[in-house]
Structures are given as structure tokens and as C-alpha cells.
Amino acid sequence: xxxxxxxxxxxxxxxxxxxxxxxxxxxxxxxxxxxxxxxxxxxxxxxxxxxxxxxxxxxxxxxxxxxxxxxxxxxxxxxxxxxxxxxxxxxxxxxxxxxxxxxxxxxxxxxxxxxxxxxxxxxxxxxxxxxxxxxxxxxxxxxxxxxxxxxxxxxxxxxxxxxxxxxxx
Amino acid sequence: xxxxxxxxxxxxxxxxxxxxxxxxxxxxxxxxxxxxxxxxxxxxxxxxxxxxxxxxxxxxxxxxxxxxxxxxxxxxxxxxxxxxxxxxxxxxxxxxxxxxxxxxxxxxxxxxxxxxxxxxxxxxxxxxxxxxxxxxxxxxxxxxxxxxxxxxxxxxxxxxxxxxxxxxxxxxxxxxxxxxxxxxxxxxxxxxxxxxxxxxxxxxxxxxxxxxxxxxxxxxxxxxxxxxxxxxxxxxxxxxxxxxxxxxxxxxxxxxxxxxxxxxxxxxxxxxxxxxxxxxxxxxxxxxxxxxxxxxxxxxxxxxxxxxxxxxxxxxxxxxxxxxxxxxxxxxxxxxxxxxxxxxxxxxxxxxxxxxxxxxxxxxxxxxxxxxxxxxxxxxxxxxxxxxxxxxxxxxxxxxxxxxxxxxxxxxxxxxxxxxxxxxxxxxxxxxxxxxxxx
Numbered sequence: 009x010x011x012x013x014x015x016x017x018x019x020x021x022x023x024x025x026x027x028x029x030x031x032x033x034x035x036x037x038x039x040x041x042x043x044x045x046x047x048x049x050x051x052x053x054x055x056x057x058x059x060x061x062x063x064x065x066x067x068x069x070x071x072x073x074x075x076x077x078x079x080x081x082x083x084x085x086x087x088x089x090x091x092x093x094x095x096x097x098x099x100x101x102x103x104x105x106x107x108x109x110x111x112x113x114x115x116x117x118x119x120x121x122x123x124x125x126x127x128x129x130x131x132x133x134x135x136x137x138x139x140x141x142x143x144x145x146x147x148x149x150x151x152x153x154x155x156x157x158x159x160x161x162x163x164x165x166x167x168x169x170x171x172x173x174x175x176x177x
Numbered sequence: 178x179x180x181x182x183x184x185x186x187x188x189x190x191x192x193x194x195x196x197x198x199x200x201x202x203x204x205x206x207x208x209x210x211x212x213x214x215x216x217x218x219x220x221x222x223x224x225x226x227x228x229x230x231x232x233x234x235x236x237x238x239x240x241x242x243x244x245x246x247x248x249x250x251x252x253x254x255x256x257x258x259x260x261x262x263x264x265x266x267x268x269x270x271x272x273x274x275x276x277x278x279x280x281x282x283x284x285x286x287x288x289x290x291x292x293x294x295x296x297x298x299x300x301x302x303x304x305x306x307x308x309x310x311x312x313x314x315x316x317x318x319x320x321x322x323x324x325x326x327x328x329x330x331x332x333x334x335x336x337x338x339x340x341x342x343x344x345x346x347x348x349x350x351x352x353x354x355x356x357x358x359x360x361x362x363x364x365x366x367x368x369x370x371x372x373x374x375x376x377x378x379x380x381x382x383x384x385x386x387x388x389x390x391x392x393x394x395x396x397x398x399x400x401x402x403x404x405x406x407x408x409x410x411x412x413x414x415x416x417x418x419x420x421x422x423x424x425x426x427x428x429x430x431x432x433x434x435x436x437x438x439x440x441x442x443x444x445x446x447x448x449x450x451x452x453x454x455x456x457x458x459x460x461x462x463x464x465x466x467x468x469x470x471x472x473x474x475x476x477x478x479x480x481x482x483x484x485x486x487x488x489x490x491x492x493x494x495x496x497x498x499x500x501x502x503x504x505x506x507x508x509x510x511x512x513x514x515x516x517x518x519x520x521x522x523x524x525x526x527x528x529x530x531x532x533x534x535x536x537x538x539x540x541x542x543x544x545x546x547x548x549x550x551x552x553x554x555x556x557x558x559x560x561x562x563x564x565x566x567x568x569x570x571x572x573x574x575x576x577x578x579x580x581x582x583x584x585x586x587x588x589x590x591x592x593x594x595x596x597x598x599x600x601x602x603x604x605x606x607x608x609x610x611x612x613x614x615x616x
Contacts, residue, residue, distance in 0.1 A: 033384050039366035044349045078368040081308045081350030097270040098501055099427040135519055136270040137309050140427040141434045142179050150311035
């Protein structure tokens with residue numbers, strides 16, 4: 009059991025982390041999942057998250073930061089409540105991925121890795137998300153939306169604005 | 178939600194349970210689930226490996242290494258624990274087959290992991306999914322929990338005295354982690370940079386122990402092969418290319434989707450019959466036949482069988498089975514730039530030829546695409562790509578160089594015309610002006 013006092017995570021997440029630190033042959037294996045799960049709850053990987061995870065896994069903060077900077081899904085600044093990730097890789101590009109990206113930029117009034125002033129949406133152009141056969145596709149947080157058109161994107165945005173978007177975590 | 182498609186030419190082995198609710202353990206059991214693993218326990222490791230060898234199954238991740246042989250390389254006696262690691266970090270552009278597999282038949286991946294574990298004498302398996310596949314990870318996690326609840330995983334599985342555990346793991350966004358040694362690094366909580374080989378993972382792998390690493394589709398085939406027999410599976414395909422595989426046909430086709438076709442099936446038929454032909458009746462221009470890293474085939478090169486050897490002879494690769502179809506409206510200059518931009522973004526930076534090569538090819542093609550290129554740029558791109566080949570720890574360098582070489586060699590005329598057509602009035606743009614261009 010972890011002896012680290014939980015300061016920033018919900019009791020559920022802290023309990024999950026206690027468990028994760030015990031299941032692997034080496035404790036450090038829990039690092040990447042922990043960073044992502046912490047981000048899911050806090051919104052981004054803050055300095056406090058780095059320190060607490062380092063303590064839990066007996067690592068230096070620097071070890072954690074080294075790993076953090078490698079993975080494209082991990083971020084050190086808050087994103088919008090709904091992070092819109094538009095795939096423009098080859099299969100999506102052939103079926104209108106860039107048109108979708110331009111549409112999202114215009115509709116949300118923001119660019120790549122920017123957040124709307126109300127904090128509801130952020131936008132990211134991403135590499136292949138594994139939905140090639142149902143292109144063009146986007147992910148809003150972890151939820152996939154495929155076979156899209158600009159019109160369908162408008163409907164989606166309205167759904168999320170109205171709080172009816174799915175939020176897989 | 179991914180739509181399921183089907184075609185009469187399909188031979189369904191690994192996709193047999195798709196759309197049948199087999200993510201639920203009771204349904205999976207009804208559909209012959211967890212029978213193969215019990216037979217494997219009864220028959221023993223040698224039988225498993227011999228059956229897998231007889232099946233002619235080759236790795237479905239892209240490299241096509243014979244699975245039975247890979248399993249047989251693991252030392253029988255080892256001081257360190259042995260591991261099975263399932264690669265579900267599916268990230269090759271054009272590839273989404275494991276997406277459907279995890280969604281519709283997660284237990285087949287679990288059962289295959291157990292079979293691999295029995296074959297090599299391992300007691301612990303890992304199933305690693307890319308971070309973006311969170312909803313699929315949930316499905317796999319539930320399937321694993323259900324298998325534990327039934328006593329199929331854990332101590333004394335099926336009451337046979339055998340122990341086997343499975344841990345599921347999420348990535349957090351990194352194409353490079355799909356490479357087997359980088360995958361192990363990631364699972365050990367580190368940056369996903371590749372390890373030098375040898376030693377190969379079968380000898381020194383995860384946590385220093387002997388490790389078998391297989392693609393999720395490869396692993397999911399194992400239970401089917403044990404139930405139907407190695408020879409019967411082999412017969413579905415061509416010589417040295419046993420069985421069937423999941424092909425993901427995407428891009429400019431009428432009916433994109435995941436189809437399970439026998440190995441050796443005609444690429445032309447896959448495009449024109451199975452996927453319904455080029456979208457909107459347009460003309461075919463080119464095909465990227467096995468994920469973004471495979472050299473492109475032109476429209477008159479598609480009379481080739483979809484197996485590892487025939488595709489190799491045709492100067493390309495079967496790769497991950499992701500067939501990307503391009504109609505004649507596509508600019509190869511733009512497509513080549515998008516492809517290299519991906520590899521430049523994903524290069525982990527560990528090996529200089531890959532880090533610098535992808536970056537300079539991207540910069541050069543960005544200039545060409547922007548209208549400021551010169552013919553010498555085409556030679557430079559080719560020179561850079563040729564010098565990346567075989568000079569990196571992992572195949573990412575090759576994966577970036579191979580398609581690039583394909584584009585500039587097969588479509589050189591288009592590059593030249595593009596540059597010629599833009600010459601009038603367009604000043605040469607310096608690379609410095611373009612640094613930071615693209616995304």
C-alpha cells in the first residue's frame with residue numbers, strides 16, 4: 009500500500025493508483041497509465057501531478073517529466089472540457105479530413121491546440137486515430153465519431169454544448 | 178461506431194464472431210470460446226508450437242514473421258520469468274483492424290494470450306492498447322475481469338493447476354511504441370525509444386525476461402488454429418502464407434471497411450469487387466497496400482496476390498493489411514508530404530538518420546508543395562531516403578524512407594511537372610522560411 013498522502017486526486021483515483029502500483033513486476037510500469045488517468049481527472053498533468061506520481065512510484069520528478077514529454081496525448085496545460093481531435097492522416101485526408109479541420113477551426117474560432125474563451129472546446133489536429141475505414145473521423149475526448157461531414161460536426165458540437173455528448177473515461 | 182461490412186468472398190476465421198455479441202463471455206463460450214486453451218493445457222507446449230508452425234501463420238502487425246517459429250525461440254528454461262506481450266498499439270496510418278477485433282471479440286485476444294503463455298511457459302501476459310482506444314480498453318478490461326470471475330484466469334485455471342494472469346495497459350499517444358522494443362520500454366514506464374537487437378525479445382525482453390510479442394490479430398488467430406488444426410488453417414492461404422487476414426480497405430472506394438480475405442487474394446479484386454471499386458466511378462491512380470509505410474503501387478501494378486511473398490516480389494509489402502486507395506484526383510506531391518509529415522512527427526529522435534532524414538524530407542517536400550521547389554529537390558529527397566534505409570535501431574526510419582522512395586521513383590514525372598508548372602512567377606522559397614511550416 010502506498011504511504012503517499014493523497015492531496016490532489018479523488019479517493020477513487022487514489023485507490024486505483026494504490027492498486028496499480030502493486031500489480032506489475034516493476035512498479036514503474038504504472039507510470040504511463042497513471043499520467044493519463046491523472047490527466048483525465050485533473051484536466052492536464054500539472055506540477056503537483058508530476059510530484060505526486062513520482063512519490064508514488066519512487067521516481068524523481070525529472071524521470072516523470074522525461075516520460076511525460078514523450079507521449080502526444082499527455083499535456084501540461086489545460087485543454088477545453090471537450091478536446092476535439094481531428095485526424096488528417098492519409099485515409100481521413102482522402103475523404104475530407106482537412107475540410108473538417110478547417111470547418112472546426114472556423115466554427116470554434118480557434119486553431120491547433122487552442123481553447124475557446126469559454127473553455128468548452130479545444131481543437132487539435134492529430135495523427136491516425138485508427139478509424140481509417142470509417143473516415144473522416146474525429147475523437148472528442150475519448151469518444152469516436154466517424155463518417156463525418158461538416159454538417160454532422162455542427163450537430164455534434166451542439167450536442168456537446170447542450171451537455172449531451174458522451175464522455176468515455 | 179465502426180460499421181461492419183461483409184462480402185461473399187470473405188473467409189471468416191478471426192472475424193467469425195464479429196457482430197455476434199461475443200464481447201460477452203457467455204456468448205463467447207457458446208461460440209466455442211475457451212475450448213482451444215483447455216485443449217492446449219491438455220496437449221502441452223510442443224503440440225501448441227507444432228500446430229502453430231503447421232498453420233503457416235505469420236505476424237499480422239506487418240513484419241510477417243512466422244508465429245510458431247517466434248514462440249519456439251523462447252528458451253525452455255529461464256531464470257527470469259517469461260512474458261507474453263500483445264501489441265494493440267495499432268497506429269499505422271490506414272490500419273484499424275484491431276479496433277474491430279477488440280470491439281467484437283476481445284476474449285479471442287485473451288484466449289490467444291493464454292495459449293501463447295502455455296506455449297512458452299509464461300504465467301503473465303500483457304495486453305497493450307494505444308491510449309486513444311480507451312473505449313476498447315474498457316471492453317477488454319471487462320472481458321479480462323469476466324474471465325477471472327469464471328476461473329479462466331488467475332490461479333489454477335480451469336482447475337488444471339496452471340496459473341495465468343493478464344494485465345491490460347494503456348499507451349498515451351505514440352506511433353513508435355508499436356515497435357516491439359519501444360513497446361517494452363513504454364510498458365516499463367519509460368519513453369518509447371527502441372532497443373538495439375540482438376538480443377531479441379525472445380531471449381531478453383520485458384523486465385529482462387524472455388518475451389513473446391505478437392500483434393493482437395496474430396494472437397487472436399491462435400485459438401482458431403488450435404481448434405481447426407494447423408494444416409486446415411494453412412490451406413486457406415497460399416504457400417508459406419497460411420490462413421486469412423483482416424484487410425482494412427479505406428480511401429477512395431465505394432465500400433470501405435474491414436474484410437477477412439484469404440492470404441493471396443487478388444489486390445485488384447479486393448478493390449473492385451470486395452470494396453465496390455473506386456468511389457464515384459473515378460479512375461484509380463495508386464494504392465498504398467499495407468499501411469502508410471508500404472511503397473505505393475500504381476494503377477497498373479495491382480494484379481498481385483495479397484500475401485507477404487507476392488507483395489515483396491511486387492516491390493512493396495503486405496504490411497498491416499491497411500489498403501489505402503487513391504483516385505486520380507489525388508496529388509502525389511501532397512500525399513507524399515502528408516506521409517512524411519506523419520513520420521517526422523512520430524520519429525522518436527533516438528537515431529539521427531531517422532530524426533534528421535524525416536525532418537529534411539518534410540522540409541524539402543513542403544517547399545516543393547508550396548511551389549518553390551527545384552528538380553534537385555527530388556534528387557535530394559531520394560538521396561536522404563536511401564541513406565536512412567537500414568541505418569536505424571528500429572524500422573521507423575525504413576517505414577519513412579520506403580514510401581518516400583516509392584513516390585519519387587514511380588511518380589517522378591508528376592513531381593517534375595508540379596515543379597515546372599509552378600516555376601513561372603513563383604520564387605524559390607528557402608527552407609529557413611519554411612521551418613515551422615506544416616504542423
